[in-house]
Amino acid sequence: MREIFGKIIAALLIFLSVVGCQKKEEVGVNPYEGGKEPFGILFTANRTDPEIAAPGEVVRVNVKGLKKYENKFDIRLNDVSTEVVALTDSTIDIRMPAQVSSGIVTVILDGQIFYGPRIGVEGKVAVDTDYKIVNGFDMGLRQIMPHSGGHIVVGSFTNFENEKSGNTYRTGIHHITSLGQSSTSMDFRRRANGPISSIARLPNGKFIVGGSLTTFSARAVGGIARLNANGSLDTTVVAVINPNADTKPLDGLDTVSSFNAGFSGGMVSYVFETPDNGVIVVGSFTSYWKIDYAYSSRVNRYYINTKVKNVARLKEDGTLDSTFNVNNTGFNGFVNGAVKLNDGRIVIAGTFTNYNGKAVNNIVCLKPNGEVDEDFLSHGGTNLPIQSVTYNSTLNKLAIAGTFKTFGSVPTNGVVLLNADGSVDQNFVLGDMDGEFPNYAYILNSGKVFVTGSFSKYNGINRGGVLILEADGTAKQEYNNLGSFRGTPTTLVETTSSLGNPAILLGGTIYEVGGKNVGHIVKIEIKN
Template identity: 50%
Template sequence: MKRVFPIILQLGIAVGLLTVTGCKTDIGLGEDPYAGGKAPLGVTFENLNRPLPSARPNDVVLLSVRGLKDKEARLEVFVNEEVTQVVAVSDSTLEIRLPQQVSSGAVKVKIDEQIFFGPKVTVEGKASFDADYGIKNGFTGSVMEILNVSGNTWVVGNFTDFEYEAAPKVFRNGIHIISSTGNSVTDTTINKIRWGAVGGLSSITRLPDGRFVVGGTMVSYDKRQVFGLTRLLYRGDLDTVKVELINTTPEKPQNALDTLPAFNANLYGPVVKVFATPDTGVIAVGNFSMHSFMNYEYSSRETRTYTFTRVNNLVKIRANGRVDSSFSYQNLGSNGFINDAIQLNDGRIVVIGSFTTFNGTSANRIVAFNTDGSISTAFAANIGQGANDEIVSMTYNKTLNKIALAGRFTSFNGQADKYGVVILNGDGSVDNFKLGDVHGKIPNFAYIMNNGKVLVTGDFVKYNGVHRSQLLILEADGNALQEYNNIGAFAGWINTVVETTSSMGYPALLIGGSISMADGRKVGNIFKLEIRN
């Protein structure tokens, strides 16, 4: 078959040939942009996806790696960035001895200025990730508070899914109930949550009669309009009541009634914490400034009338939703942000944040309120000058009556050695705990456990000169024992901790927050950490 090229194409080829053959000028090549670079060293780690056997400090670990034998004199090895002794090198293996102080982490080999990363070394110790706990994917957003109720766990936060279970008729919005094994509770005799909260929840408390109050930034619950907080029945469904309103359509008598939240109260601004009162009311703390209730007498289905009352940061609300005006009378509020609050065993409320005054009284980032809402002068006397900078989080151990503070402060009550973390007794007096050297970084969470040890997290990468996870288990004096600080990388921010037991029956912490990694494993904002005694 004869091939026919278009005339234009033939002319183009001819011109091209003339151009190529007619050009006599030599064009030199430019300089090699990679000239002078380091020659590849041929170092290869093998079986990177195969987990190594766990080891203890001072153990010898055998690694499969090629290309090191002729470079032994220039070889430096690290485990989790800690210098590690080289024991032996062959054509295909490397033996290293783990340091006495080391946390789980990757092997790093350095030859001159070239670096090669190897497998993770799991360091044995008394702290471990509970891999047998049922939660695998977790929540899609922050976990803000965890509450244990009759063997189950109630979780509130800013999530919209759990374990990817959400579907057109399955909702996981802001509140969920999970079992002790980490699975969703779907038994309707226990869980009747329907659509949940829109807008997010930050706190949950259980009332003396078994009902719950939740608070946060929500704008609806179970498709009913609520602002800031509301009350739930004992299975998590909204506590509602039928109310007679103005009927603007008399021809439709049914419009004279409407189903509304039984807890007739709204708060405008973020609710940080809610606390139950003995009379089934609630104390709310947060960055709100206004309370309202719906005036049924002047409301219809179409138009609702509200009565507003100014409240600042702290309010006690009765069971009927009205403000208890006898609590914290003439409350001026704080001159800064509220970050957290706890309720002591004696009923007093402690509040922390960035403020320096509360209700017109000097209060450097921390203040306590008596059960009548007045500022506790006894607590104020014990904390003295308070913190010299923001306190970002606070936790309370009811068993030990101990408060843990964490934040940006570098001194507390004038004591310069109280950097970043302070433990207080229930009366506000300062405990002897002293945080070690975090190399100028900022702790953001602390919790004192029933056994006296202190959990601390922050943006630090070293503690007292040793590379550690950003999650520490410290002794009562601030010392970091190797056996409790063996876990790998942690990434995130803790909001809540509950003491529980692990899948093996050992003491453990159920930890929630904005967390993406724990012990080098991907997590969905919640995980369980076993801590053996």
Template identity: 35%
Template structure:
């Protein structure tokens, strides 16, 4: 190595040595263990339950929390409602439960805008989930309709788009239907595969049978369509028919077949099924065709079919024979295509009148702004059409009726009904006129998706909203008949989902069902029994 090269090599070694020496002398704290220590937050809840674990407005509650004694400017909340602070130590804060709050987490808001969340406090009130209703995990899909045998054994028959109830599908096929007792426990039945691959949206009990409607194409091993009839044990109501057999000697089994007794099929979605005073069935929905099979002269697996175009409203007798005097054009030989939109729901009044709602604006060319009523022959009721005036300015998704109060409630994507501010919920009289005694208040964070009235006049509402009339209500609320929050009845916490209907068991008990995954901060399986104190 020449002298110049050696000189530069020596200088390089000195530089490296110096850097190493500096790095060794500089103190660097990387934390303990293999990972850095987490930064210490200004406020820390211990995660323990408050003391006491529940209370009502005005009660004192203590939370174990550190850091508050070092802060000069902060606020304490219980489920987003500010609470008065009574005392603070280095590990404890005592507050007073504020008026208007509901079950939910405690939280601290510091002056720099940071939130620190603590344990959930349960607010005592007049409403709670009835834990004696033993539905367990409930259904794994939405419940759209329920039959309740209140006058008999208290049995519930659930109809919907589910394939399990409380993990019972491991031992029995459950498809669209489930029976439960009055205490919520599962009742086994033998329906084979049931409404396999379908959705049952309506159930009607009459004459010891059930009529089920929806988007269904198979029940057990049999082909059905839109609407069919089942027995009390949920097995398909079947009969044996004689058929033409070209090879009876070799295949005698082809001389007969077991088929659904209800020989009526409807292409499309049957939304609701009703019964009139003469035991005829009226199906409403988004159907496009009615057909039945002509077994006499048919061969097994190749039945003659009688098809008729029918739309939205179909009337049959109790045996499934089409009534060609109802919503039918005898000149053309098929049903009247009445609506320019879809039907989403419907109700039947004690008088037999059927009211339907949806996205339509016309009925056979006549104004029907999202709501209408049928005449006895399947036409548009002119008196009802006149009473609704300009109707709803947006789609109506749900309609409910309470026979005791005589009031109708509608919910949907509308802001006005007949010129009145409605904000997605409106009360109507049975003649279709707007009832101004009920006034829905402002909601933030979302909208309502269901409203149903109890016999005492109170109204249950679900939705995606976060506040109502400037009060925190997370998806569920109970209103007075005038639309104000019912005092003492809004203590429950967060709700997630949509109620599709309710069954009032008594003045102290209501079952709600739908697509419900959270009630009062607790996971549920689409059906909940609510207790009222």
């Protein structure tokens, strides 16, 4: 045994001597060599004193390591340079800039950026934190409609406030109270199996919904459905062919959607009620269909198809109105928005240059009979696409937003206010957005204009993608204190805040407003 152990030791010594004789590898160059030395700057608190301040006021920020670099750094709020009032080893006092929106404090020293806490800028605009919504919707909203003291919301969502469960449905449509909580006054039952893009209330109190849905409450529909006043699907019992009458006598009857209509080739994007309880439909579809139940069974349907593109009017029973928009060939592009005016005309905007063989520039107005409104058209259109069109029925004015630079002969910068006759309100002039563009605009009852987009500056001042402008397009500091906005609105309703002040309820694909995460819906207070 000792002999074997000795041989093992000898082998190990030989191996170590060989390894030790090998040439040592050179150590590679340090990839971090030449990097900047750490400055030792550290924000020691995530709150400032005070947390909200008005322009001109002094705010204390807790930060270590700045004293030794006095006069060598720049400290900013929302990327706007601030005045240093006092500096110690552990704090810095800064004066709020005269023109600034809420945002975070940053220190810039020798090309390095250090991120600090957020400071709220005092003003007349704020997120209503007393509105009860916490998590919101899991996906985007398309329309918010006031109803019964609260709001009916439609969109592509499948959940609200994490309430969805085995027998609790939240898909496509939901009713919330004035406080932002789920209401029990509507009975949508199993709801839609896909997104709902639009809702309208008929004169008889029922509702029309349109979108990409193929069922509502487990009954087949074709992108459009009529709901009873309580939210349930409006159904009827019809006689159908029963090939198994001897064994299944009940199969001779079927419960179906009372609104016998559907669209194919694209989705229903907008629905608008008509005085006779019918509906005008706008979307990307290419044909209309109805079911002939006399030749249908519970399993197989007999469809009657009619070519109709982008725009159609349906009667109360869902029948296609053949007198509306005769010989319709539709648009040669895309519809991005549509609104109904007080007199029943429909304004449609998007990316197109032709409608029914007539040259148009991204916007067209249709009379209630489907004919193009030539007077509206005479004012021209835009040179580039329109992303959104909104309408204030109280002021009888429209707002359009997009990448365009002209409307007719009028130079613009992406937002135009229009009178109901299609003429431009030349009192409003949108300022400089530093090469970026708006995606949404709405004229409020106060005359102010709410604007969002990809911009970070307005007339040289950092504004973070949201503006509340005066009627002439100027941005007053007290109405532009909100700060960051991430998302694209699709719907806005004027309401009141929890304190009774004017407010807007905003929906769309919205992630952050004023430094707060939101679930695609937010209430913003706008004081007078």
